[in-house]
Amino acid sequence: MLNSKQAEAKIQLLQTLNQSISKTTELNAVLTATLRIVCESINWDYGEAWIPEQDGTILELSPAWYVNPARSIEQVSDLQKFRFCSEAFILSPGVGLPGRVWSSQQPEWILDVSAHSETYFIATLHCQGVRYQNWIGSTDSREG
Incomplete structure (x- = not known):
């Protein structure tokens, strides 16, 4: 079960993803944005x-790929x-x-x-x- 801080972070991540991917219908742009947002949220260097x-x-x-700049x-x-x-x-x-x-x-x-x-x-x-x-x-x- 998620604690309230984890649940809040998950909701924020989903909202950020939703806002970002709603701006385009092009698959590679959606994948690139998703990789960036997820990698940044968990502090990963690559996706x-x-x-x-x-x-x-x-x-x-x-x-689609992401490297932490x-x-x-x-x-x-x-x-x-x-x-x-x-x-x-x-x-x-x-x-x-x-x-x-x-x-x-x-x-x-x-x-x-x-x-x-x-x-x-x-x-x-x-x-x-x-x-x-x-x-x-x-x-x-x-x-x-």
Whole structure:
């Protein structure tokens, strides 16, 4: 159960999201705004959105992403490299964190991705030598 402070923060987040995404109907603009707002609200440096292709058989990295501009030039550069490396992947249902979340329709949290042996994360992180720990996957529950 949420305490009153958590409930208030959740309501504020939802109101901010609603105000921001109501200004456009373009999917990538909505996703970009959502990533920015959510990442800023939980103090995360990076967010990206994976979306199913029209036939629903694979996930592709969308053009929408977020990097915290308050980070150092080196950190921003590392995250931009991570983004570039991510563009090489196409994921099937159940494969990688995005694929598992898509299949299960349930959020998943990885506390220390560097200890995880998944090819997607390891290859992408290794691609540019970035070490980040916390990862979460989430899905729009309206999609099936």
